[in-house]
Amino acid sequence: MNVAVKENKKKREQKSTDEFIKGLWKENPVFVQVLGMCPVLAVTNTSMNALAMGLATSFVLLMSNILISLLRNFIPKQVRISSYILIIATFVTVIDYVIQAISVELHKSLGAFISLIVVNCLILSRAEAFASKNTLKHSVMDALGMGIGFTFALLCLGVVREVLGSGTVFQFQILPENFQSWIIMILPAGGFFTLAFWLLFFNYLKERKAKS
Amino acid sequence: MNLPNQSIPEENGADSKKMLIAMVGIGAFCALLIVLIFEGTKERRAFLKAEALEKAIFQVIPNAKSMKPMQFIDGQLTEVDKEAKGETLYAGYNESNQLVGYAIEASGQGYADIIKVLYGYDPQKQAIVGFQVLESKETPGLGDKIEKQESFLANFISLDVTLNADKKGLANEVVTVKQGEKSNPWEIDGITGATISSRAIGDIINSSIQEIGPKISNK
Amino acid sequence: MNTASLWSIFINACLINNFVLAYFLGICPFLGVSGKVATASKMGAAVTFVMVISSLCAFGINSILTAINAPYLQLISYIVVIASTVQLVEMFVKKMSPALFNALGIFLPLITTNCAILGLVLFQTAKGYNILEGFVYALGAGAGFTIALLLMAGLREQLELADTPKIVKGTAITLLIAGILSLGFMGFSGLG
Numbered sequence: 001m002n003v004a005v006k007e008n009k010k011k012r013e014q015k016s017t018d019e020f021i022k023g024l025w026k027e028n029p030v031f032v033q034v035l036g037m038c039p040v041l042a043v044t045n046t047s048m049n050a051l052a053m054g055l056a057t058s059f060v061l062l063m064s065n066i067l068i069s070l071l072r073n074f075i076p077k078q079v080r081i082s083s084y085i086l087i088i089a090t091f092v093t094v095i096d097y098v099i100q101a102i103s104v105e106l107h108k109s110l111g112a113f114i115s116l117i118v119v120n121c122l123i124l125s126r127a128e129a130f131a132s133k134n135t136l137k138h139s140v141m142d143a144l145g146m147g148i149g150f151t152f153a154l155l156c157l158g159v160v161r162e163v164l165g166s167g168t169v170f171q172f173q174i175l176p177e178n179f180q181s182w183i184i185m186i187l188p189a190g191g192f193f194t195l196a197f198w199l200l201f202f203n204y205l206k207e208r209k210a211k212s
Numbered sequence: 213m214n215l216p217n218q219s220i221p222e223e224n225g226a227d228s229k230k231m232l233i234a235m236v237g238i239g240a241f242c243a244l245l246i247v248l249i250f251e252g253t254k255e256r257r258a259f260l261k262a263e264a265l266e267k268a269i270f271q272v273i274p275n276a277k278s279m280k281p282m283q284f285i286d287g288q289l290t291e292v293d294k295e296a297k298g299e300t301l302y303a304g305y306n307e308s309n310q311l312v313g314y315a316i317e318a319s320g321q322g323y324a325d326i327i328k329v330l331y332g333y334d335p336q337k338q339a340i341v342g343f344q345v346l347e348s349k350e351t352p353g354l355g356d357k358i359e360k361q362e363s364f365l366a367n368f369i370s371l372d373v374t375l376n377a378d379k380k381g382l383a384n385e386v387v388t389v390k391q392g393e394k395s396n397p398w399e400i401d402g403i404t405g406a407t408i409s410s411r412a413i414g415d416i417i418n419s420s421i422q423e424i425g426p427k428i429s430n431k
Numbered sequence: 432m433n434t435a436s437l438w439s440i441f442i443n444a445c446l447i448n449n450f451v452l453a454y455f456l457g458i459c460p461f462l463g464v465s466g467k468v469a470t471a472s473k474m475g476a477a478v479t480f481v482m483v484i485s486s487l488c489a490f491g492i493n494s495i496l497t498a499i500n501a502p503y504l505q506l507i508s509y510i511v512v513i514a515s516t517v518q519l520v521e522m523f524v525k526k527m528s529p530a531l532f533n534a535l536g537i538f539l540p541l542i543t544t545n546c547a548i549l550g551l552v553l554f555q556t557a558k559g560y561n562i563l564e565g566f567v568y569a570l571g572a573g574a575g576f577t578i579a580l581l582l583m584a585g586l587r588e589q590l591e592l593a594d595t596p597k598i599v600k601g602t603a604i605t606l607l608i609a610g611i612l613s614l615g616f617m618g619f620s621g622l623g
Binding site: 034035037038041042082085086089090092093096097111112115116118119120121124184187188189190191192193195196199200203204207 | 545
């Protein structure tokens with residue numbers, strides 16, 4: 001550890017909470033960075049799927065960030081991407097078996113999209129851009145923030161699509177029984193539209209803030 | 213992000229040694245972790261899977277209390293191991309261990325993709341006594357009525373699949389008719405708005421029972 | 432094996448269950464590379480090629496893994512195969528046609544993290560296709576990906592000239608169009 005790092009230690013203490021906060025809002029992986037779109041659109045037809053997918057992705061993100069941050073001085077530069085992919089694929093296989101051990105039904109409804117977490121650009125981009133250059137503590141904070149931000153975004157879509165598409169939230173009926181559900185919301189097209197409207201909403205907020 | 217070109221040999225010997233150690237180390241760690249989790253969850257996963265299968269089978273064979281996996285080996289229906297590969301059907305037994313029916317898996321082209329179903333066949337009554345969709349990607353709200361609509365599922369409480377005189381096929385083919393036009397016990401009352409999906413179910417069951425029904429009665 | 436069912440596998444992968452518009456696979460390049468028709472068509476061709484090669488390799492891997500009874504290595508071996516295929520294609524293109532290599536640029540290595548390819552390999556295994564069916568499935572998926580990308584690129588080139596409100600510019604309008612395209616593609620179901 002060199003002197004500059006020690007001097008910056010105090011500054012860094014504050015920074016670690018920043019790493020956490022930024023993932024939630026300012027650099028939200030879905031709404032701001034538009035990363036990892038496949039699961040965002042594909043498994044958000046119910047809130048339950050969205051939550052499960054968000055948690056599974058956060059787990060892989062956290063574990064791979066921890067490992068990569070610990071090994072960051074050990075992995076040679078030339079093989080870093082291959083190592084990252086190997087580590088990520090390992091944790092995805094792990095979470096795949098864990099979900100199977102929790103509930104067969106959940107595993108069936110998420111299907112191949114659990115395995116597809118491997119190619120979620122969010123995880124690889126955090127590994128490359130953050131964990132490989134920062135200390136364990138900051139990497140954990142970064143992973144937690146990004147993970148929660150990702151889960152939050154998935155839930156935003158999942159809840160809207162489930163309410164309008166089937167009149168329920170987490171399978172509890174909240175709209176009156178005679179509500180004519182909008183089937184389009186559960187269809188693939190509904191995924192595109194819902195995400196588009198969330199982005200419009202955030203753009204609108206940004207625009208209004210810029211004006212005032 | 214750029215992938216490193218691994219095929220170019222390193223000029224520096226120490227570097228390539230470090231690279232090798234790193235890759236082997238990570239590989240060994242990953243392999244160990246995966247095998248540990250795989251073995252650790254094995255029992256629980258097998259239990260859950262068996263439970264789900266049992267639940268589905270007991271749903272399509274009313275009165276079934278236990279079941280055994282079976283396969284046709286040399287034309288004979290023989291009990292097999294749970295993990296056996298190949299086409300398996302399941303025999304259901306009641307409390308007094310009497311055979312009450314077979315649960316048979318079948319699949320075929322639906323409207324959007326392959327539909328996979330499980331149905332219960334009672335060889336005594338020569339009728340289909342239960343039905344469940346295992347897997348389908350039919351349009352939500354239209355085609356997926358084949359999974360939920362009660363009037364459609366009521367078709368399979370007792371669907372006649374009597375074999376013909378020489379026991380080589382069905383006396384009457386199972387067909388799906390328009391909703392409300394069912395007049396014979398071997399017809400399936402279709403669903404308006406899910407015409408193709410409900411017709412596909414008729415075809416899937418027909419071709420499956422045409423093949424398996426005679427085989428079961430021959431044993 | 433009859434041709435009718437091979438044809439239905441192709442139509443299914445290409446139109447009815449289009450990878451981009453029905454399964455949401457390969458959305459990243461779909462949003463990123465669909466600015467111009469010229470790049471879109473090249474990207475489509477490269478992805479199709481990698482898909483076919485990976486599909487054939489995955490078939491081999493799967494038989495080996497089944498033989499040695501190690502299903503838990505499936506995911507890792509698939510991703511390694513895809514990464515190496517992309518690397519091979521990159522080296523091959525670089526040697527055979529430096530012009531094409533420059534045109535594709537960064538998109539070539541990025542194919543590794545294209546979920547459409549891993550998705551194709553996983554679906555192919557789940558559906559239990561044999562080597563010929565897998566090949567046709569990969570061709571269909573690649574064609575479907577290219578069609579979606581080309582449609583999108585054509586629309587976006589026109590959109591450049593249209594007067595769109597400021598807040599819908601960028602990703603939002605692209606997603607809205609993708610939604611409408613997806614609705615259109617739903618009309619293909621029932622073809623199989």
